[in-house]
Amino acid sequence: RRAAVVVGLDQYVDQVRHLLRPGTQVRTSGLGDEELRAADAVAQAAAGNAVALLGSGDVGVYAMASPALLQAGEDVEVVGVPGVTAALAAAALLGAPLGHDHVSISLSDLHTPWPVIERRIMAAAAADLVTCFYNPRSKARDWQLGTALDLLRKHRSPQTPVGAVRQAGRPGERIWWAPIADFDPADVDMLTTVIVGSSTTTVVAGRMVTRRGYRWSEDVPNMIE
């Protein structure tokens, strides 16, 4: 709120516009202008302005902090404000699927070549990691999630729960899960986060839960977050 200049995606700025002080300079742009927006924020900061670069979720996770920090020099002071990233928001709605080791993988192969993504999915499958997919499916990218689930099916029991949350915490929120044998990628779009359980993830009273450890009898202090 102390920022003199706010830079962000138009739809995100609209969500906080009522919080801005009168006189705040607002510089919005649309989807696809990420690098330009980052450059703009850095230039405004280098010129001596207090700049807020907005993101939804956590700005450091698949978002604007990386491109901005790659361009910001020593002369720009940066304060990162951590947020609740999509994986955590979705997880809380599903139960506690991230209770033990977990990985976040973006299925967008526009930035990253598919073989790199596939290698990461196979590693997650083999190492029995709870797997959270960002950017799971869009109109143009309609086969990646199905392929990813096929890779995981080779290493997980057919009963492994797969949870999905669309529009977490926003109007139109939808929460569902299905065994990996039955989960239908067609229900998923780019506003959805998908979490695939590990071998220790179960559904208890309708909630998706990953045990905190493989052995449960001896409890340990520093296991607590």
Add this chain to the structure above:
Amino acid sequence: RRAAVVVGLDQYVDQVRHLLRPGTQVRTSGLGDEELRAADAVAQAAAGNAVALLGSGDVGVYAMASPALLQAGEDVEVVGVPGVTAALAAAALLGAPLGHDHVSISLSDLHTPWPVIERRIMAAAAADLVTCFYNPRSKARDWQLGTALDLLRKHRSPQTPVGAVRQAGRPGERIWWAPIADFDPADVDMLTTVIVGSSTTTVVAGRMVTRRGYRWSEDVPNMIE
């Protein structure tokens, strides 16, 4: 704040005690009593009370939500409140190391056999995932982090940055990083979170940044969190 009963680790309850309404029943216990605390929270809820089960960070990540949800039946309504987990808090202080695919692995081998943990570290190393270590080192567990870094060194350049944050957001906070060739595990304790970069993580103006993708020229809308 609407809870009639608050259940939590004594030191966490102390941090929010000033927020509680007069008359709130507070049930604290110490480290190591996780299962008892979870059972207590569920029993209080099943008895019809509005119960708040407290954690620091995100209660769903290596924390109390899992043991509680494993015990809670259909008769207990549960609302998960997502928080800022240690990985996100540390990442924001370091820069933007979680800008692309990343994994969280607990190095505590008291819950999980070391071979399982090692398999996960090797998977993270081979798949070039940014790797965040929870419970990296304690007085009793002093060799695991060194071994983990050795496994990662086989797959990463010696310049790969390793960042660490102790007591993120609390008094005595300390933030540091070093190339993986030089990072000293002895500086780390159980109040520290350690983040090892991937092949695309660099230090720019003193900040640890992972690029949002392997190819940077074509930008894509749904890459945004």
